[in-house]
Amino acid sequence: MADDAPLLEARDIVVAFGSFRAVDGASLAIRKGEIIGLIGPNGAGKSTFFNCLAGERQPASGSIMLRGRDVTRASPEDHALLGLARSWQVPAVFDDMSVHENVMVGAFLRHPHAAEAAAAADQVIDFTGLRPVARARSGSLGTPARKRLEIARALATEPEILLLDEALAGLTPTEVRAAIDLVRQIHARGITLVIVEHVMEVILSLAHRAVVFNQGKVIAQGAPRDVVQDPGVIEAYLGRSLSRKPPA
């Protein structure tokens, strides 16, 4: 794989629910080391598109290449094996297992033996700051810890690219800042990130490139600050919210 080839590339993705085209010919190329922010109004198709990238949903047409391989019809587990990990909008932790065990499930992907997986999980737990609750049953955790656990579990699969689906939604401002720090540290480890987010602050402070969805299509992409000033984007989506000056 050439260095300049995209890590993950989606071309002309179409997903239809009956006659309604939720994603209507969207394309996106993600290069190694980028942080991409996917934004758009509710029902714009960004979550559906995201699920196509993650291998959760198969598009009706179009193709997706991950690290030079066609993964359009590949299963989620094959995506994971190729180095793609994701979090879920509604945290999907394994309630009956402890935090450490949750993370071990991810770690088993690259470490088939229990002892190695446990050690790898320990490292991720320390990295994500979950050490104090490592032994707790994950079903007993609050939302912030669950979201963090999701990220930890995904990291334990040692991905090249991490897809975060509203990983910061529903957090308090303090928690959001802590989460942004975590994302930066993840990026610092050389992991490419794709973030679906409603909180503009996150996109503006994290993303290298913002990709705007509307009516199933990519209507704009570029540096977040440029994109938010794009008249088409303002009209389609941002509207009033942009009158508020984004924080520096």
Add this chain to the structure above:
Amino acid sequence: MSAATIPTAPRAAGRWVLGVAALAALLAWPLLVEDEFIQRIGALVMLSALSASAWNLVGGYAGQISIGHVLFFGCGAYASLLGFTWFEWAPILGAPFGIATSLLLALIVGSPTLRLKGHYFSMATIALAELARIVVVNTPALGGAVGVSGPAMPRSVLDLSFISPLPYYYIFGSVLAVLLLFTWWMSRGRMGFYLRAIRGQERAARSLGVPAQRYKLFALLVSAAFTSLTGSLYAAMLGFVDPDSGLGILLSVKMVIAAALGGAGTLFGPLVGSAILVPLEEMTNAAFGGGGTGITYVVYGAIIVLISRFAPGGLAEIWTWLRARGTRRGG
């Protein structure tokens, strides 16, 4: 294992002592009790624990609630006794054929049914088991509705036809020990984690690289093999199987409730559940059955209701709770 999961030395030692004591008790008690009826109940506990533990791999660990496991049980039971009927084999010699048939069936029906979610999966397994029962009832070559019998008179020790229940207890117990050792080994490794992850959130598990379909199928295969072996052992002991006793839906339900009562997805849950349910059923029947008033099942049912009411997670839940209390007090 990780530093976080290594038990502290005194607790580990305590656990060893407890384990050895429990094992010794399990081995010794039937010898101390002279009553054959009680010994036989012990053997039946082992048999029930075997099928419930086999079910536990799929239903407990992987969380796929099969209510059609009697399909595999029936394969084993019928293979044993058909082997005798057709070729005059000792019933237990049919066991490998029962296991082979079960594995084949599990392979064929496993892939399509394991795609189904939740109740749909449970109902599909019921439908499959009922299909098998109806087919057997209407196939005279398989004994039809009348059923098939083992040797009326024991011919050799291989017929496993003993007057005393003790040999059955130890045979069933040894097979159970093998199954539990496998389950223990599995639960600590990748497979155990993956199955529990599938039970928790299958979609999330798959996104972490868990090939859910393959692992569920593998769990089903192992489970089917052991369930089938249980059926063969049952048939060898009883010397008779008919569509109701070998393929009836009640048997599937009993595997589920034995596991659920003790704690599904735990190593000893099915054994504990069986150790309560089987004696309870036999004792209530011995005490009240002759009265003909149905009070047997009123008592039996009421106790099951009470357990589910106060320990919905099975008795393992109470154990966890007690241990948590003990830890808190100790620490």
Add this chain to the structure above:
Amino acid sequence: MILAQVVLNGFLVGAVYALFSSGLTLIWGMMNVVNFAHGDFVMIAMYVAFVAFTMLHLGPAIFVPLAAIMLFLLGVLVYYALVRHVMRGPMLAQILGTFGLALVLRYATLWVFSANFVSLPENLLGEVQTFAGLRLEPSRVAAGLAALGLTIGLHLLLTHTALGSRLLAVAEDRSAAMLVGIRPDPMQALAWGLGAACTGVAGALIALFFYITPTVGESLALIAFVVVCLGGFGSVPGALVAGLAIGIIESLSAFWIGPAFKDLVVFILFLAVLWFRPQGLLGKA
């Protein structure tokens, strides 16, 4: 002519299947709680009808609503005394609890009434009628109409009333419903009450033409489970369609292939439907 009668009988049997599944649609299909005691709820309703008729000399116009009320109370009682607690645990706990409950109900009835078969006079709703050469039993027609009525009523309740949307909200997500101010327990209890009341109507009507014995629910229950699953969980009209379809298929296959094979045909078709539609006939994907 015979074939028309076969189809008609199948249709009426199908209506009975739909009728005794209606309560299960609500409890299992909507509220997602397995009820292994469903068949025994039907049985209890049959005994309510029997006692009301033979001891209190009440006619169907009274004992059908009476059975509905009694079963409503039973449903609410079962919810508060058992199901509410069992729902804390995994789905298996529901199997465990309701299986135990089934045994208690079945054998408490046996204790009181003995295992003897009893029945109501078969002409309580009038004699068999002949229309265009087709023979119709009034009691079965009544059961068919009741199935239709209950299905439409339940469907309207769930889709067109505030109460219905609250019920659905609780079924969908208990904690989310609490956030918007719905107390889940009374709603769930109500669902159990309504489901059991439907079962009560079903049992009392079925008692008009079926024999009554404590184990009668056992043989009926499995079909009810297949009907609800085939129709698709959460689909009230689905259960009606599935019930009628199973009735007609059973009747035709019993006539053509042989009654010993009718369940074989039903289960094969059931599995085939699941193969192509894993969410049942009218269930949501």
Add this chain to the structure above:
Amino acid sequence: MSIARRHLLALPALLSASPLLAQGAPVKVGTLLPLTGVAASAGGSAKAAIELAVELINTPQPDLASMPLMATSGFPGLGGRPLQVVIADQQGSPSVAQNQALRLITQERVVAITNGYQSGLVQTASAIAERHGIPYVTGEAVATNLTERGFRWFFRTTPIGPDIAAIYVEFLQSARVNGRPVTKVAIVNENTEYGTSIAEVIRRTAEARGIGIALQIPYAANSADVSAQVLQLKDAQPDVAIFISYTSDAILYARTMRAQGYRPPILIGDNSGFSDDNFVQTAGDIAQGIINRSAFDPSRPGSNSFKVNALYKARTGREMDDTTARIMQGFLVTCDAINRAGATEPAAIQKALRETNLDAGQLMIGYRGVKFDEKGQNSMASVLLVQLRGREYISVWPEATATAPLQLPYKGWE
């Protein structure tokens, strides 16, 4: 109130009455019956009959003096020791039947076990008795293979398949429909062991004697609906329809035939379901003239059958049906053997059972006698045909022993 209740009330009286008359430690006999599950209704009837038998044996019954043990109290051959029965519920499961047989032998120390009901369960339970060397006597299980196993401790008093088929076929050969012989016979049988085996033996016997079975419809027991079978018959128009069913289906058939307006010229309902008093009480009024086989004809005043039935009716409020009577007869034969053995050692009882030689007058049922062949089968068992009139079965064939003449065609609900 319920009959079950009445049993409960009668029980203490029975227990307190017997020791006054009989002396010594009671002799225990075990009985396996289905008291829960789908056959519970039959088991309940049989239980009442067994309890009646105990009372009759333990108290002098001058009225029944022609039967063994009736004139005296307890077992005269054992110094007047009273009889005690231990009834166990086999729950319709072959495994439970074995458990309970073992319990009766090892815990209750019974000297013999009787009955068992379903053939499959009799098979597993008697295997336990055989291993422990305890006599096992069944009064009702008809599966032929039970006495083909080479067991030395197993005995059966009831007539079996071939005896049953023989009387049906002899009857069909002599019967006339609209003045011509029977040519078209249909069999509708439930497809568990009972229905399958009886249907099979009837078919074989009939075909061997030149009567073809035009139509055989096996069906699954406990169906919710049986109308397809009735319509098939209505379509085929056989001269004779033979139903082999359990009680629940028997009731449904009677009702469905009425609803579909179908009446064959001759309707035969074989034993089990159609003999059950539950059937007679709930569906008898619309099945008038149905022909059944029976060994028990209580319709002749003064006969033992008549008197036993009267006692049973006083106790339960119901007529004794054939299955119940055969169960009770099996039990009485066992007790007679124990008495003649003069000891409670199993081997002595086994020997006495082998030497059993009762004639018709010593029985409460219509067998020619009780005498076991080398396989343990009663070689004197026999059957007769009865017909439903009102709510009573009256013996109608063979004519030599009939109480009333046969009435044809089948009336049903008219």
